[in-house]
Amino acid sequence: MLKTNRFTRRLLRVFGVIVLLFVLLAIYLVWVSDIKPPKIANTNASQLQRTQHDSSFYTLNNNWFRKSNSGLYEMYVEGKPFDRGAINGKLSKELIQSQEDYFAEQLDKMIPSSFYQHFLKYFIGWFNRKLPDNITEEYKEEIYGVSLSASDKYDYIGSNYSRLLNYHAAHDIGHALQNMALVGCTSFGTWGAMSQDSTMIIGRNFDFYVNDDFAKNKIVLFCNPAQGHKFMSVTWGGFIGVVSGMNDKGLTVTINADKSEIPTSSATPVSLVAREILQYAENIDQAIAIAKKRKMFVSESFLIGSAEDKKAVIIEKTPDTLAVYDPQQNYIMCANHFQSDALKNSEANKVQLKENASPYRYERLTQLMQQNGQNTVAKTIAILRDHEGLNNTNIGLGNERAMNQFIAHHSIVFEPEKLKVWVSTSPWMLGEFVCYDLNKIFALNGLTTDKEIYDSASTIPADSFIQTQQFKNFVQYRHYTQLLSDGKNINVDSMIADNPEYYHAYVLAGDYYYKKEQWQKALGYYQAALTKVVTTKPEEEHIKKQIEACRKKLL
Structure with missing residues (x-):
């Protein structure tokens, strides 16, 4: 009896220690995931109110926000970090809140269990525990200003500020943990003899996919x-980082993901490194100097175009190395693998070249550029819209090996020396590309009436592919895949008939019947x-x- 009591007491002590450890772990996780906002000396901007002129046009002092007839939203903000963040939030609060709704809806689909969602919350909180230390005060203040307009209904995930700060690392976390499942971009540029008028042209598809709603606004x-x-x-x-942009000195930045190892903690989000380059660099050397200053936790390629240098290079950056790829010719191409002498033979890059879609897409881009001859903006857009495989073969719509994977958040073309930029409109990059002249936009000094600000004379028309039966079938195919994702029963042969050359249609059909045994x-x-x-692979x-x-x- 005495031995039994002694054993019971020991068991209870061990159990008590385990419970205490779990409690301490929970307290620690809550503590590290609770990110404190920066201290702001003057918060007067948080009291400002926007003026609504109609259903989709708002102003606040010199700042404004409107919806264009192209379907794109347009916004101008100015001032100090916290002020412009707070104004950004007030002008676009409906979009900030709906964007988080779309993000949360996708999270619910991917992780329906509330237990695992809470676990993920604390894991990301722990993973990003050093995130504030790796973001400049300027950008923390700006994000804090924006966060004041975020919805309170996600407080169970974290404060408005901590959520928005963490969202800026979402691209990096998704990239690192899923290795290209969300990101597979392509960019390229021409200048000199490769451009019809000898000036620089840079184009890119930003293939970052969360869900269809995420790319709506x-x-x-x-x-x-x-x-x-x-x-x-x-x-x-809600996003102040940069994935595609150009400054008033004709310096452009676009980012392309490369293969990364799974990191142990966060550093500076890629999009905020790109933002700093865009805001503070006016040539390639200055862009490189900024990139060197920041530690990142994923591998990324920054394609930098410079009107001052009249060329483009790629800054290739990993968590421990920075290299610059200069093609030493009048064109440049970038997919999702490294090309510099310092990084092209790394083990991670060898795996990427062997197993990923990147080298195939790069080869297809090479073909298209050779076929097109001297480049123009219209030819650049035609390349970005191309959905075929090598030698113009049909590889199915939506294939990651194609330039156009039909998942792009946006597609964009720059003429840095002219300070002009073309932005795609829906669907994907098949709608019109509307042109903005930065000289004219920044000379507006505010908007008092709701008017179009893009240069309608320079609009590139929508792709005629939209009118084809093949495209209509693809839209129906996407509908079938959504039904499958929602757990509905479908006719898989009808789904395949709508996209018969796409391997994944057959995989989905196989999975459908595998689940049915x-x-x-x-x-x-x-x-x-x-x-x-x-x-x-x-x-x-x-x-x-x-x-x-x-x-x-079957045995």
Whole structure:
């Protein structure tokens, strides 16, 4: 009896220690995930109110926000960091809140369990515990200003400020943990003899996909900061980072993800490094100097175009290395692998070249540029819209090996020496590309009436592909995939008929019947998938594993 009591007491002590450790861990996680906002000396801007002129046109002093007839939102903000952040938030608060709604809806789909959502919250809080230390005071103040207009309904995730700060690292976390599942961009540029008028042209597709709703409300932002250069960028509600942009000195920045190792903690988000370059650099050397100052936790390529230097280079940056790729010719191409002598032979890059869609897409881009001859803005847009494979083969719509993967948040073209930029409109990059002249935009000195500010004479028309049966079938195919994602029953043969050359249609059909334990049908679809152009080596291996699993079930 005595031994039993002693054992029980020991067991209770061990249990008590375990419980205490869990409590301490929980307290620690809550503590590190609670990011304190910066101290602001003057918060008067938080009391300002916007003036509504009609349903989609607002002004606040010199600042304004409107919806263009192109479907794009346009916004101009100026001033000190906190002030312009607070004004940004007040002008675009509906878009900030809806953007977070779209993000949360996708999270609910991916992680329906509230327990795992809370675990993810604290994991990201722990992972990003050093995030504020790696962001400049200027950008923390600006994000804090914006956060004052965020919705309170997500307080269970964190404060408005901590949520918006963490969202700026979402691109990096998704990139690192899923290695290209969200990001697979392409960019290129020409100048000198490769451009028809010899001036620089740079184009890029930003293939960052959360869900269809996330890309609905694109904002063309024109920013006139109290310090640094005026600049434009394409963004979304609540996001002050830069993924594509140009400043008033004709310096452009676009970012392309490269293969990364899984990091152990955060550093400076890529988009805020790009923002700092855009705001404070006016040539390539200054851009490199800024990139060197910042530590990142993922690998990224920054394609930098410079009107002053009359050329473009790629800054290739990993968590521990920075290299510059200068093609030493009058064109440049960038997909999702490194090209510099310092990084092209790294183990991570070798894996990327062997297993990823990047080298195929790069080769296709090479073909298209050779076919096009001397480049123009219209030809650049035609390349960005191209959805075919090598030698113009049909590889199915939506294939990551194509230039146009039909997931792009936006597509953009710059003429740095002319300070002109063309931005895509829906659907994807197939709608019109509207042109903004930065000289004219920054000379407006506020808007008092709701009027179009893009240069209508320079608009590039919508792609005629929108009118084809193939495109209409693809839209229906996307509808089927959404039904599958929602767990609905569909006719998989109808889905395949709408996109018959796309390998993933057959994979989805195989998965559909695999879940229903109809192994023979699943096997047939998986085998058919391997007869098409499969995007990546890991995807091909997954299909082969499913084939083997079906065969075992049929024994």
